[in-house]
Every structure is written in C-alpha cells, then in structure tokens.
Amino acid sequence: MAGVVSLFILNRNGSLIYSLETQGSSQLSSNDKIRLSSTFHGDDVSCISAIAAQISPVKRSGGPFSFLQTTGIRTLDADTFRLQCFHTATGVKIFCVMLPPYVDADILLRQVYSHYSDYVLKNPFYELDMPIRCEPFEKEVQRSLSEFQGR
Amino acid sequence: AGVMVIDLERWRQRHASQLIAEWIAMNARRRLWLHGSQPPLLLLFHDEVVSLHWSWNVDGLGHRLNYPKNVQRAWIYNFYTFGRGRKLLCREEWNRTRACRDIAEESKYVSGLLITLKSFAQQLGPPRTQAFLAYSTPQYKLHSFETISGYRFVLTTDPSVPDQQECLREIYEIFVEHVIKNPLYQLGDELEHCPVFKTKLHSFLMTRPFFASPFQSVVA
Numbered sequence A: 001m002a003g004v005v006s007l008f009i010l011n012r013n014g015s016l017i018y019s020l021e022t023q024g025s026s027q028l029s030s031n032d033k034i035r036l037s038s039t040f041h042g043d044d045v046s047c048i049s050a051i052a053a054q055i056s057p058v059k060r061s062g063g064p065f066s067f068l069q070t071t072g073i074r075t076l077d078a079d080t081f082r083l084q085c086f087h088t089a090t091g092v093k094i095f096c097v098m099l100p101p102y103v104d105a106d107i108l109l110r111q112v113y114s115h116y117s118d119y120v121l122k123n124p125f126y127e128l129d130m131p132i133r134c135e136p137f138e139k140e141v142q143r144s145l146s147e148f149q150g151r
Numbered sequence B: 001a002g003v004m005v006i007d008l009e010r011w012r013q014r015h016a017s018q019l020i021a022e023w024i025a026m027n028a029r030r031r032l033w034l035h036g037s038q039p040p041l042l043l044l045f046h047d048e049v050v051s052l053h054w055s056w057n058v059d060g061l062g063h064r065l066n067y068p069k070n071v072q073r074a075w076i077y078n079f080y081t082f083g084r085g086r087k088l089l090c091r092e093e094w095n096r097t098r099a100c101r102d103i104a105e106e107s108k109y110v111s112g113l114l115i116t117l118k119s120f121a122q123q124l125g126p127p128r129t130q131a132f133l134a135y136s137t138p139q140y141k142l143h144s145f146e147t148i149s150g151y152r153f154v155l156t157t158d159p160s161v162p163d164q165q166e167c168l169r170e171i172y173e174i175f176v177e178h179v180i181k182n183p184l185y186q187l188g189d190e191l192e193h194c195p196v197f198k199t200k201l202h203s204f205l206m207t208r209p210f211f212a213s214p215f216q217s218v219v220a
Helices: A030-040 A048-054 A106-120 A136-150 B008-012 B016-029 B038-045 B069-073 B103-124 B165-180 B196-204
Strands: A003-010 A016-021 A075-078 A082-087 A093-099 B076-082 B090-092 B132-136 B141-146 B154-156
Touching: A003 A030, A003 A075, A003 A136, A016 A030, A016 A136, A016 B076, A030 A082, A030 B103, A075 B103, A082 A106, A093 A106, A093 B076, A093 B103, A093 B132, A106 B076, A136 B016, B008 B016, B016 B038, B038 B090, B076 B103, B076 B196, B103 B154, B103 B165, B141 B165
Parallel strands: none
Antiparallel strands: A003 A016, A003 A093, A075 A082, A075 B132, A082 A093, B076 B090, B076 B154, B132 B141, B141 B154
16 A cells, blocks of 8 residues: 555654654664664754755745745655655654655645644653654554545 | 758858758659758758757747746756766756855765665665655755666756656766767766767757756757
8 A cells, every 4th residue: 555654753953753654664673763864864964954955056045034944855756765854944854755656745744743743842741852752642643644544 | 830040151161052952953853852941951960950949939929928837937957977986977057046166075965965865765765676766855856867887867956847767868878879989988087078968968958848048059
C-alpha cells in the first residue's frame, strides 16, 4: 500500500525527537534514524539543508516578514520514494517518507504540527527539545496518519 | 509562420543563394521534394542550425499574447557537469540573482551534496533505491542525473519546473556524441576542446519551455 510510510520530527538543533514507521518502510535502527535525520538537517555546514541554502542561485525575496520564510529543502525525490518536509518558523522540522503514487502530504504534516503544539508543547511535563513521549500525541498522530492514508 | 535568422556574411561566403538556385533548378528537372522553400535550406545547412527560443516567434506581432502563462515565470539558473572524482567539467549559468563568489568552492559544495544525498536516499528509502533525482527548496529546485559511468549532470531551476530527467538524459546523449566521441578530448578534461557541445547544449536548452531569458545564438 502506497502513501506515507514514515514520519520524523526534528527539534531546533537537528536531533530526532519523534519517529513513526509503518510496515512499508525500511525499518532502520534507532541509531540510523538519528544519524540520517541530523544529516538532513543543518545549522552547521556539514548537513544537507544548510548546504542547499548556500548554493542557492536566487536571493531570498525581501519584503516584510521575510525572516519568517524558511529556506531549506521542501521535497526530495529519489527513484523509489519522496521525502516531504515541513519547516516551522521555530526551527522544528517535520518530514515524511512516501512511496508512489505520490500525494501532497502538506496537510498531514501541518496536522502533525498542530498535534505537536496541542499535546506536546502544552504538556507541563514535557521539556523542550527532548524526545517526545506523550501518549495522546502518538495516538493523534496515528489517527491522522490512518485518515490520510484512507483518502 | 516561422522565424528564421540568417548570418548574411556567412551566407555570402558559402555562396548559398547560388547553391540554393542550383537545388531548385534540379528540383524543377526532377521532383526531389514536395514543399516550397524549406527543403533546399535543409539540404544546404542540415545540422549547422541552432534553434531559436520560442519567444522569437511573435505570432500576431505582439497583439496576441496567448503564450501559456506559467511558462513566463519559469527559469533556469545553472547547469553543471561533474566527471569522476567530483571534478567539475562544465558550468553554465543564466539568470542568477545571487552571484556565486567562488566557483571552486561552489562546485565542491554541489558535488559533495550530491554524494551525500545519494547515500542519504539509499539508506532512508526502501531497498533497491538507486539514485537521488531532485530536491526543491522555496527558492530553487535542483535536478540531478547520474550515469553508470560516474558522470553527473545537474540543473538548477525555479521550483515550479517539473521533472527534468528526460532533459538531462538527452543532454547526456549530446555529451556522448560531442565530447566522448571527440578525438581531441581526454577523459577528465574540462570541456575546452568541445565548443560544439556547448553550442548544442545551449540550443537544446533554448527549446525547453523553462528557458525564458535573453537568447544568444542565431543560425550558424
């Protein structure tokens, strides 16, 4: 069954704080997931998103609120999958891996962000930038994912 | 209606008018072709032509502007060719609004990024993932085509430009035809001995709908 197979959330420093994989994905070990996620992110120079911004041939368009427009990779296509990333204004990155036929996962990523704000950030016991271990959040994400797949 | 641009100096040097008159006379004696003026021109110049950008053809003399709207905005920024060992063989640029300060550094970034992306894709994706194809940011989109022999062809464009694997594949064929088969070219050199490759590359890219920029070539 095609569609979204895995979902990752990175904090502002590029560390993995949440991951979700369904049966279709490649079943990485947790070390691999951490390593790959920080390769994707980039505040320091050795990472993909940072270098992608460095080699950009286009100036960032100015105007009011231009600091809110994030650079960084939105989609990444390979021959067997697509990765789509949602960059939030606070530096949190939410990305998912999809198999063909590809759909636009923007809605799903935004929903996950909204669950993150509701169930994680408002949780008084959650420390910012730490791995997410909030049961309501995980339940809601599972629910959004199956609704999204069901379309 | 079509548009043709002629270099009159070279036309005169080649005595083209005379030769065309001879072809037409031959056609009058024995029917060689069916339609008007195009065939003798093709017979005379066959592959010494360069395609013009579609916007030369101002059909309706400017009062009718029914070009597809999305084509107006799309842009191409850069084209790179990398050989084995991350060596930059060819770099072309158009329309950049953010100048590149250091070409050597940029080429190191791009080639390193491609290698990282390829291994990232192979690890993250399902098994049997072979290649990374493209990524897009809000500012630009980068397309990459890698051959089995280790050459990489890279294109950076506006994010709205669709998938360009076919385009890069055709550029690879032009590359094989005019660079690899060129006896003066040593494998691994930069492409100075192959001006034909650059001309063919430009004329091919000018036929792409995303190439909306001042044109450079006319009939050779």
